[in-house]
Amino acid sequence: MMTGEQYVETIRNSNLEIYMFGEKIKNSVDSPILRPSLNSVKATYDLAQIPEYEDVMTVTSHITGKKINRFSHIHQSTEDLINKVKMQRLLGQKTASCFQRCVGMDAMNAIFSTTFECDEKHGTSYHKNFLDYLRQVQEHDWVVDGAMTDPKGDRGLAPSQQADPDLYLRIVERRADGIVVRGAKAHQTGMVNSHEIVVMPTMSMKPGEEDYAVSFALPADTKGILSIVGRQSCDTRKLENSGMDVGNCEFGGMEALVIFDDVFVPNERIFLNGETDYSGMLVERFAGYHRQSYGGCKVGVGDVLIGAAALAADYNGAAKASHIKDKLIEMVHLNETLYSCGIACSSQGHRTKSGNYLIDMLLANVCKQNITRFPYEITRLAEDIAGGLMVTAPSEKDFRHEKLGPFIEKYLKGVDSVPTEHRLRILRLIENITLGAAAVGYRTESMHGAGSPQAQRVMIARQGNIESKKALAKAIAKIEK
Numbered sequence: 001m002m003t004g005e006q007y008v009e010t011i012r013n014s015n016l017e018i019y020m021f022g023e024k025i026k027n028s029v030d031s032p033i034l035r036p037s038l039n040s041v042k043a044t045y046d047l048a049q050i051p052e053y054e055d056v057m058t059v060t061s062h063i064t065g066k067k068i069n070r071f072s073h074i075h076q077s078t079e080d081l082i083n084k085v086k087m088q089r090l091l092g093q094k095t096a097s098c099f100q101r102c103v104g105m106d107a108m109n110a111i112f113s114t115t116f117e118c119d120e121k122h123g124t125s126y127h128k129n130f131l132d133y134l135r136q137v138q139e140h141d142w143v144v145d146g147a148m149t150d151p152k153g154d155r156g157l158a159p160s161q162q163a164d165p166d167l168y169l170r171i172v173e174r175r176a177d178g179i180v181v182r183g184a185k186a187h188q189t190g191m192v193n194s195h196e197i198v199v200m201p202t203m204s205m206k207p208g209e210e211d212y213a214v215s216f217a218l219p220a221d222t223k224g225i226l227s228i229v230g231r232q233s234c235d236t237r238k239l240e241n242s243g244m245d246v247g248n249c250e251f252g253g254m255e256a257l258v259i260f261d262d263v264f265v266p267n268e269r270i271f272l273n274g275e276t277d278y279s280g281m282l283v284e285r286f287a288g289y290h291r292q293s294y295g296g297c298k299v300g301v302g303d304v305l306i307g308a309a310a311l312a313a314d315y316n317g318a319a320k321a322s323h324i325k326d327k328l329i330e331m332v333h334l335n336e337t338l339y340s341c342g343i344a345c346s347s348q349g350h351r352t353k354s355g356n357y358l359i360d361m362l363l364a365n366v367c368k369q370n371i372t373r374f375p376y377e378i379t380r381l382a383e384d385i386a387g388g389l390m391v392t393a394p395s396e397k398d399f400r401h402e403k404l405g406p407f408i409e410k411y412l413k414g415v416d417s418v419p420t421e422h423r424l425r426i427l428r429l430i431e432n433i434t435l436g437a438a439a440v441g442y443r444t445e446s447m448h449g450a451g452s453p454q455a456q457r458v459m460i461a462r463q464g465n466i467e468s469k470k471a472l473a474k475a476i477a478k479i480e481k
């Protein structure tokens with residue numbers, strides 16, 4: 001396994017093509033805007049080196065028998081699934097942001113089982129391709145970016161009906177030695193901090209849409225792949241050298257629009273190539289795993305937010321008020337409900353034909369459906385407890401100013417024993433998680449990440465089995481037919 005420092009050097013030495021604010025980024029590792037997101041991924045390496053976290057962060061590879069980072073593991077049991085969620089909660093607690101490495105883990109587990117079943121039916125050799133690839137991922141301890149979401153253009157039209165056929169990533173050329181792909185993947189979490197990118201179809205494809213039913217892996221710095229970094233609220237505060245105003249000084253997330261400008265994929269890196277009947281399985285399994293993931297990572301960030309709200313109450317002198325206590329209880333209740341969903345869908349998981357473990361799909365979708373709601377309520381309560389100062393406080397520069405500083409110190413003080421700076425730092429952290437750069441990961445990603453709410457409702461409808469419930473009611477009511 002790599003150390004965090006070694007990981008940073010591998011990214012420094014890669015040739016990722018990254019653009020931000022209209023300019024090509026020469027070195028993302030030293031970019032003040034991107035560095036916090038790299039630090040979050042680095043934490044996945046750092047924590048794996050700490051004996052206290054060994055059980056949750058590392059595991060024995062089922063293919064090599066070697067100790068590996070859990071992020072490149074293929075789940076072998078429900079215990080593995082549970083440990084995955086525990087690992088994500090831990091990292092959410094330590095980074096208070098999106099640490100990005102889960103998408104690849106979820107993609108690899110979905111591809112592992114889907115390629116096995118596709119090969120069984122079609123006589124293809126995608127599972128072998130994937131096993132060879134997995135071995136490399138584990139050996140090199142790579143960060144793998146999982147890429148699913150296509151831009152999709154007119155949502156009312158199928159991929160092949162779009163005015164521009166590239167709005168869904170597709171195969172534009174089939175050659176003896178591989179394929180050439182063109183298209184884009186949107187909202188790509190962690191792309192600029194990844195060694196590899198694994199692409200999957202964005203939805204279930206139909207016969208006639210073979211060019212869109214494609215899955216493959218490439219080095220993230222392959223020629224023709226470029227990333228345009230997404231803006232985040234308050235992102236340029238990171239340029240101010242002001243730890244205080246950013247709220248979370250060290251960690252962050254990042255997303256990018258990733259373009260595939262006619263990129264060649266060799267045969268051995270292809271995991272699906274035209275088998276439309278397996279595209280839906282791949283999408284559903286990946287989405288299921290990632291919906292489980294949110295029952296860990298968002299809960300960990302929620303822990304930090306609840307802690308920050310409780311500190312804000314302490315610093316305001318409001319901690320003893322019964323309504324504050326009750327709001328904190330409510331926040332904990334909501335957060336632990338999310339965790340319960342993450343643990344439940346894991347513990348009720350089952351073995352797939354390929355041998356790895358899949359979560360309970362209904363419970364994973366219920367987990368994510370709750371995630372589209374509860375973090376908003378937790379956020380609302382945190383803002384309620386924090387008070388308006390979290391959005392009206394002056395800047396750190398004013399705080400450090402010779403004339404203004406003493407005024408701020410005096411008039412923005414809460415309880416006398418707490419320095420004003422501590423109060424301001426906690427309020428900035430709440431701002432960061434609820435409205436600032438980390439709000440991408442905690443708020444809006446809770447809504448749309450791993451699929452928007454309606455996507456889960458479709459799955460809940462499919463898995464909910466209303467007919468069996470009707471039969472139960474009839475049996476109790478003594479209705480025979």
Ligand code: SF4
Binds near residue numbers: 098099102189293294
């Ligand atoms: Fe991991 Fe959560 Fe970020 Fe997804 S949103 S990559 S599950 S931390």
Ligand code: FE
Binds near residue numbers: 189449450
């Ligand atoms: Fe996500």
